[in-house]
Amino acid sequence: MTSTRPVRLLLADDEHLIRGALAALLSLEDDLMVVAEAATGPEALAMARAHAPDVAVLDLQMPGADGVKVATSLRAELPGCHVLIVTSHGRPGHLKRALAAGVRGFVPKTVSAQRLAEIIRTVHAGHRYVDPELAADAISAGDSPLTAREAEVLELAADGAPVAEIAERAALSQGTVRNYLSSAASKLGAENRHTAVRLARERGWV
């Protein structure tokens, strides 16, 4: 690779410790340059607009808006900025959503900084990179068997709310809610909606 101008990076992660450490390590690479940092989703967007980085390295879970949401907005506003998502807990469904949002790379935080630097270069060069293990998980987990409404209702049930409340918030009758919950649970092989919620969470389907 001939010496061209460095890759300009945006780093977004709510954990200052990691963000700072990462910035320091990546800056050690001659061809990488951290031009902006952010601790929240909205902040990441604002920083991206202000600095127009080549690659945005986003944490999946951030206050305000998660990495995928930020990626979606970024794709619309800065098509030239490639997004690389870094995550601690890689749920299969997240990867799918991320890819659908136009994310170019998806890696767990268990990779080394060295490896991350390489991946950043890969993504910047226009290629894609998905961690093989996460990819395997996503493939074996398959697609969500839930219909849109089932998923919606299941999500509303997530914090333990009674059927009456779910029905109200979804503007559905209680009977309908129970039917959806029941069919969602049976599709997921769960005995009740609460385990169903847990299973759907684990697979990243909610």
Add this chain to the structure above:
Amino acid sequence: MTSTRPVRLLLADDEHLIRGALAALLSLEDDLMVVAEAATGPEALAMARAHAPDVAVLDLQMPGADGVKVATSLRAELPGCHVLIVTSHGRPGHLKRALAAGVRGFVPKTVSAQRLAEIIRTVHAGHRYVDPELAADAISAGDSPLTAREAEVLELAADGAPVAEIAERAALSQGTVRNYLSSAASKLGAENRHTAVRLARERGWV
């Protein structure tokens, strides 16, 4: 501070990215020296035994055994090794458990590496350090109002298991289980056991 021998550190975190970055940043400080790294609880223990570090910087959530468990074992085996716990999601109850386990420092991952280095020195000098915000949360959250059995049953209910299963696993009658769940829920101000579980989780009481 006169130039004495450096503080020998053990770093344990399952995320290689963070661990590596942290090791690099902390090594930049003249008086700090990373002598061992670990990715799991048991590994951290083994490393500690092998290297007898002055300060162990542990992530709260690691595969195998969490930071508090490691701290407990460490306290027994290496009384001279002070433990500093670093966490992403600081639940009030965790802090309390950590302090009870003899942990000397407790900080969120939102601090900067610079600050962390200072805190490591504080802990090494024999003092304690608890992040003020986490401390405030812990104090305002107060003590768990649950009796031992209530907490135990609530924990078994955590993954959405039906009463029959909880009863079997706790070797209690179903009626007793329902009574405990009911009283736990009312103590927590929850409408049902599932929200009760969620609330107890948030406060770190399970």
Add this chain to the structure above:
DNA sequence: CTCCGGGCATGACAAATGTCAGAAGCCCAC
């Protein structure tokens, strides 16, 4: 010693939940 709170249980009732069958409207594909 006696009282009290916690652990444990039972039984009974009310409320919430899960399950099923059936039915209507809608839209898409064949």
Add this chain to the structure above:
DNA sequence: GTGGGCTTCTGACATTTGTCATGCCCGGAG
């Protein structure tokens, strides 16, 4: 345009919960 899948509803039923009263045993506080 017909069939099939999704959405939505209703009603009925079985099962699971939540709640409450009541009782027993035990160990520590007064």
